[in-house]
Amino acid sequence: MLTLLYKVVRPLLFHLDPEEAHELVMGTLPFARWLAALAPLRPDPALACRVGPLTFAGPVGLAAGLDKDGVGIRTWEALGFGAIEVGTVTGHAQKGNPRPRLFRLKEQRALINRMGFNNEGAIALAANLQRLRDTGHWPKVPVGANLGKSKVIGNDEAVLDYLNSLRALKDRADYFVINVSSPNTPGLRDLQEREPLQRLLEAAVPEAGRTPVFLKLAPDLEDDALAEAVNVAVESGCGGIIATNTTLSRPGETARAEQYGGLSGEPLKPLARQKIRVALQAAAGRVPVIGVGGVSSADDVRELLKMGCAATQLYTALIYEGPGLVARIHRDLLLPGG
Numbered sequence: 001m002l003t004l005l006y007k008v009v010r011p012l013l014f015h016l017d018p019e020e021a022h023e024l025v026m027g028t029l030p031f032a033r034w035l036a037a038l039a040p041l042r043p044d045p046a047l048a049c050r051v052g053p054l055t056f057a058g059p060v061g062l063a064a065g066l067d068k069d070g071v072g073i074r075t076w077e078a079l080g081f082g083a084i085e086v087g088t089v090t091g092h093a094q095k096g097n098p099r100p101r102l103f104r105l106k107e108q109r110a111l112i113n114r115m116g117f118n119n120e121g122a123i124a125l126a127a128n129l130q131r132l133r134d135t136g137h138w139p140k141v142p143v144g145a146n147l148g149k150s151k152v153i154g155n156d157e158a159v160l161d162y163l164n165s166l167r168a169l170k171d172r173a174d175y176f177v178i179n180v181s182s183p184n185t186p187g188l189r190d191l192q193e194r195e196p197l198q199r200l201l202e203a204a205v206p207e208a209g210r211t212p213v214f215l216k217l218a219p220d221l222e223d224d225a226l227a228e229a230v231n232v233a234v235e236s237g238c239g240g241i242i243a244t245n246t247t248l249s250r251p252g253e254t255a256r257a258e259q260y261g262g263l264s265g266e267p268l269k270p271l272a273r274q275k276i277r278v279a280l281q282a283a284a285g286r287v288p289v290i291g292v293g294g295v296s297s298a299d300d301v302r303e304l305l306k307m308g309c310a311a312t313q314l315y316t317a318l319i320y321e322g323p324g325l326v327a328r329i330h331r332d333l334l335l336p337g338g
C-alpha cells in the first residue's frame with residue numbers, strides 16, 4: 001500500500017529540488033503519522049536484536065541526518081524502524097551551508113549532500129524529546145541522539161561544545177552518538193585521530209552517565225586509522241561503533257558527479273562493507289558495530305548481520321524506495337531462508 005502510494009508520489013517529489021522535496025515530506029509527517037498509526041508496521045518480535053545494553057525492535061534503524069531535530073519520531077516508529085537516530089545536532093543552532101547542498105544521483109540510487117549540520121541546536125532537540133516523554137508518546141524503540149561540533153567552535157574547544165549538547169540531552173535519549181565523521185564541517189574529521197578522539201570520548205562517556213555512547217566513523221579513514229579509532233573508542237568506554245558515514249570519494253560512475261559533499265546510497269556500499277569489516281575486526285566482539293552505507297534490501301541486512309554487525313541503519317534507500325521499505329525488509333527477513 002505505502003509502496004504503491006510512493007510509486008505515484010515519487011515522480012512528483014523528484015521533480016522538485018531535493019531539499020524542497022525533503023521539506024515537503026517533513027511537513028506532512030504529522031499527517032503521515034495518523035495514516036501509519038492505522039496500521040503500525042512494528043517488526044515481528046523475532047527480529048529484535050541486542051545492541052549492547054539496548055534492544056532494537058528490528059535490525060533496520062533510521063540513520064542520522066534525515067530528522068535532525070527529532071520532529072518525526074512517532075512517524076519513524078510507525079513505519080517500522082527498529083531504532084531511530086535523530087540529529088546531528090550541535091551545541092549552537094546553525095543554518096548549515098548555502099543551498100544547493102543536496103543532490104540526487106537517480107541512476108546510481110545515491111545522494112550527495114553538503115548540508116553542514118543545519119539544525120535547531122541540542123536544546124531544541126531536548127525539548128522535542130522531553131515533550132514525547134511528558135505526553136506518554138516515547139516510542140517503544142530506542143531513540144539515539146547524534147551529536148556534532150558547531151561550526152563556530154574551533155577544534156580546540158570541541159570537547160566543551162559536545163559536552164554542552166550532552167548536558168542538554170542527558171537522560172532524554174536512549175543512546176548518544178559522537179559524530180566525528182561528517183565531511184561538511186571543516187576540521188571535524190580530524191577529531192578521529194587518536195589524541196583528540198581520546199580527549200573527546202574520555203570526557204563524553206562519563207558525562208553521558210548510564211546512557212551508552214556510540215562513535216560514528218568515516219569510510220574514508222585508512223584501515224589502520226579506522227582500527228585505531230575503534231580501539232580508542234573501546235578504551236574510552238564507548239558502547240559501540242557506527243560505521244559508516246558518507247564518503248568524499250566518487251567511486252565508479254559517480255566520478256563526474258557533484259564534487260563537494262558526502263556520497264551515500266548504492267555506490268557507497270562496497271566501500272562501507274570493507275570498512276565495516278575492518279571495524280568488526282578491530283572491535284573483536286568487545287563492542288557492537290552497527291553497519292550503515294548502501295543498505296536497501298533484506299539481502300544487504302542479512303549480509304551485514306552475517307558479517308557480525310549487531311544491527312544496521314539506512315537513509316538514502318528510503319528516498320528511492322519510499323516509506324514501505326523498512327517494513328518490507330523486516331518482512332523479507334522472516335521469509336524461509338531469511
Ligand SMILES: Cc1cc2nc3c(=O)[nH]c(=O)nc-3n(C[C@H](O)[C@H](O)[C@H](O)COP(=O)(O)O)c2cc1C
Nearest residue numbers: 063064065088113244245264265293294314315316
Ligand atoms: C542528506 C543526508 C544528511 C546526512 N546527515 C547526517 C548527519 O547529520 N549526521 C550523521 O551522522 N550522518 C548523516 N548522514 C549520513 C547517514 O546517516 C549515513 O551514515 C550515510 O548516508 C550512509 O547510509 P545510506 O547509504 O543508507 O544513506 C547524512 C546522509 C544524508 C544522505
